[in-house]
Amino acid sequence: MTDRMTSTPTRRGAIKTLGAGAAAASLPLWARYAQAQTSAPVKVGFQVHSTGIGAAYGRWYDRTTQAAVAKINAEGGINGRMLEIVAEDDGTDPKRGAEVLEKFANQHGCDVGFGTLFSHVVIGSAPRAGELKLPYFVVSEGHHVASGMLNRYTLQPGITDxxxxxxxxxxxxxxxxxxxxxxxxxxxxxxxxxxxxxxxxxxxxxxxxxxxxxxxxxxxxxxxxxxxxxxxxxxxxxxxxxxxxxxxxxxxxxxxxxxxxxxxxxxxxxxxxxxxxxxxxxxxxxxxxxGNPRYAQADQTEYDKAYRAAVGVDDNGASVSDPKDISTYAHMFGCWETLHVIKAGMEAAGYAGPGDRAALIEAVEAMTEMPHSFEHPQGAKVFNGKTHQVFGHxxxxxxxxxxxxxxxxxxxxxxxxxxxxxxxxxxx
Amino acid sequence: MSDLRKSLVLHGGVLVLLFGLQFVLPAYHHGVVARVMVMASYAIGYNVLFGYTGLLSLGHAMFFAAGMYGMGLTVGVLGTAPALAFGVVAGALLAAVVGALALRTAGVAFMIVTLMFAQAGYLTILYFGTYTRGDEGFVIPQAQRVLGAVDLSDPANRYFAALALFALCLMVSLRLVHTSFGRVLIAIRENEERARMLGYNVFARKWAAVVISGTLSAAAGAFYGLLFGYAGASFAGVQYSIFPLLWVLLGGAGTVLGPLVGTLFMFYLIDLSSGVTSAYMLIAGVALVLLTLFAQQGLMGEVRARVWRWLP
Amino acid sequence: MDFGPYLFLATLEGAVGAAVLALTAVGLSLVFGVMRVVNVAHGEFFMLGAVLAWWVATTVGGHPALGFGVALLVAPVLVAGIAAAVDMTVLKRIEYDPERTIVATIGLLYILQQVTLMTYGPDARPVEPPFNARLALPWVEWAEGGLRMYWPWGLSTTSYKLAVIGAAVVVLLGVWALMARTRIGLLMRATQLDREMALAFGIPVERIYALVFGLGAGLAALGAVLVVPIQQAHYLMGADPLLLSFIVVIIGGLGSLPGTVLAAVLIGLSDGIISVFFSPTLAKILATLLVALVLVFRPRGLFGAQAV
The missing domain is CATH 3.40.50.2300 (Response regulator)
Structure with missing residues (x-):
């Protein structure tokens, strides 16, 4: 994965970029994409289980995602563009999940969809992702992706099934x-x-x-x-x-x-x-x-340490601000790692806008080894481009x-x- | 203009408007209206029983799911059109059996019996998880979503198919209120004893209403699966039995257009408020309470009471 | 496990479920019977009871029995107050119209769930039981030379579960005494029989309605406080008690409190016992269909005299 397109902008540079993005938002649709190449933020549509049976997970998926975005943006974003999360609650319901994906693709103009956990929401939404040609990165641990039930636009590169x-x-x-x-x-x-x-x-x-x-x-x-x-x-x-x-x-x-x-x-x-x-x-x-040890172990890696600090989780797997608020530590790392895969894929594909969505998927499919790193704090992984599924410790x-x-x-x-x-x- | 003509102009106008909308709506709302038309067809089915016959069912999700699964489980074997028909027939048969049993009760007991049958249906879907994939559900592959030469996963075709379904349901519903059969249903709703004394076979007519209602609901379920490529057990849950009741009550029970208005209103209420706050359920809840306080007969019911007294 | 002890264990478990169900259902039955409205938010009052119990118990702190004891008093009263306020601000103004009450209480359900999610959060939280000793139970079998007592593997219950059954019996007797032996009970029954007549006799029907709605919700909350040391407080926990209470009220016969209690015992026990004989999900399907068919062939419920 190449860093050739990434510059490390100063704070002022980042503000200028954001300002240009805001200006671009007022342009008509066709003109916006031409602009997007350089300045508009990369928009990631985030399906959150804020309500319904998945709410306990959704809250922590959200926190992990926000932390990953802050880190990626602090490091210069993707291809020099800031990462912007567009979060919508899907109520942990497959019908609403599909509607939310439509909203991402057609109303918010998101580049990709991301973050779904519950299997029925993934399976209910994935056909729409395929039709909308919206790359859909799920963090669900379901076997639905690798079973072949879904489609080329649906990938699970951040968590094993x-x-x-x-x-x-x-x-x-x-x-x-x-x-x-x-x-x-x-x-x-x-x-x-x-x-x-x-x-x-x-x-x-x-x-x-x-x-x-x-x-x-x-x-x-x-x-x-x-x-x-x-x-x-x-x-x-x-x-x-x-x-x-x-x-x-x-x-x-x-x-x-x-x-x-x-x-x-x-x-x-x-x-x-x-x-x-x-x-x-x-x-x-x-x-x-x-999936990922909740309690910091004696042989804790520096990556896990940094990841915990970034998300705001203490050594017991609880929120640093409230020790009674226990995280979903065994799963939520998938959000962090998936966002880094999206970043790496977009940079490898030279992603400039929705026209490059197919190239993004091909770039992710081409990935294999993902070394243990701050980007992959849970451990090293191997991605299978054919089945769109990652494998890990x-x-x-x-x-x-x-x-x-x-x-x-x-x-x-x-x-x-x-x-x-x-x-x-x-x-x- | 006679009332009948006014009604035809209005409902025809709505269909023309829906037809025309597809050319001007932005992509997102285009998709939304297509989905709302399918769910409104479900609500129309519900309205036949609840709005016109006065029977409150809490189990309509079983008919919707019968259509969805009847279509979804057979589409790989039978092909698209026969599977669609199979789903509708499955719903009709289920409605015939459930109706014959449940109509031995009335009032709140009818509500509970339908709820129980639907709950048994939901658990049955989970029990046969080997075929249905239980709560997770399954995808209906795009190759099987082609009716004749029309690919239903294409947005324009999907919109048109949804409109066709909705138009059909609307016309069935409109036709119903203008026939003597429909008038007897309303008579049963208003005063069942009197209808019986007038010599009508009340049970047979209520049963027919259940079958019609169940069939329309099943058609909506089968279309939903086909148009959006997914069948899952959540559509058989109690929530999806409450939804049509809510849509119909909001839009106006016993009005032909009420189901559409209610479905559309509820969708945008949630969709817009969820853009503003994550507490959109709170907004929806408050809106429902306010509506019961200030629009007692639902939106179209209020229109009928205040403006268009001829509204069917 | 041998068949005999297994059946005994399932019966015991069923009895605990039946006890809590009886309280919740009697609450719904009162509202149903006296006010003739379907309260879809009844399960949410149950949930509120459990959540408030957690809140009270955590705030009080100290010995678990202290927090639990305070919760047992405070939570039902608070919930009853909220319900009575809802009755006076909303239900009264829509004149207890059956259909609009359903929509209004669905709205209330959304409001209560969302507010709980925003304040209490999405987690399931336990309340510590005031006491909870594991009690191994004996069983008898025929052996050579007559009956022999032994301690089968796994046959046990806890002191708290037995206390729940006891507490439910006491509360139900209290409700019965209230209805049958007090003046306010008389007024409620009069209102239930004939609202117009009650009005004509100068009974303050509006206040009776608020009282009944509050009492019904309070009973649900009380059931929840009792169950929360066994289960946990969670913002979606109201759906099941709502469905089961509906079933129980109808099976028991509308407006018949003894019928409601009997039906709760019947349904609670059968839920436990059927699971002995069939695979669990199949057992649920059969139990559900059984309830439906009972109603189909006895529309007045098993014990009811009134048509519903």
């Missing part, structure tokens, strides 16, 4: 925790992905999934399902999401009392939740997948004295699987 995450866990679970597993998951697509990929990965490790307990998504009490857990279970695998997870963990503790199997869960259950909440004492000694942490300590870091190789689609064969 659930298929990678799940299969990379199986070796550690089988070798260290136990071979007989019972799975508890929500009875919808996200849970089914866990069920299918983990069961297959355990088989490959010589392990066995004894029972699969699907919980209806509207459920608020769980004890009545626990007797379905077979007694010879060695490892309990859980991946509940939504506001009822605290109840889930608490009731699990009350059910097992002093004698429990090993427990392995996905931190998705407890994103934005304090591990030290009353009732969660039961989690002591259990294991979690983490995963972390397994153990709850010790009320904090999460990393006990294992998977290799990128553990997360790879064979391609299910080649988007580069689709026309623009």
């Amino acid at each position: 659930v298929k990678s995450q799940v299969q990379a866990m199986a070796p550690y679970v089988a070798k260290t925790l136990g071979k007989k597993v019972t799975m508890i998951f929500p009875d919808f697509a996200f849970g089914h992905d866990h069920r299918d990929y983990f069961t297959a990965a355990m088989d490959a490790q010589g392990g066995e999934v004894l029972a699969q307990i699907a919980i209806p998504p509207t459920e608020t009490s769980f004890t009545k399902y626990f007797p379905k857990i077979p007694r010879d279970t060695e490892v309990l695998y859980h991946v509940m999401v939504g506001p009822a997870v605290l109840t889930f963990v608490k009731e699990l503790g009350e059910f097992f009392g002093p004698s429990r199997p090993e427990i392995f869960g996905f931190i998705d259950s407890l994103e934005a939740v304090d591990i030290a909440s009353p009732g969660l004492e039961f989690l002591e000694g259990t294991y979690f997948w983490e 995963q972390y397994i942490s153990r709850v010790e004295a009320g904090r999460l300590n990393v006990v294992h870091k998977t290799s990128i190789k553990d997360t790879l699987y064979s391609d299910e689609v080649d988007y580069t064969t689709q026309s623009f």
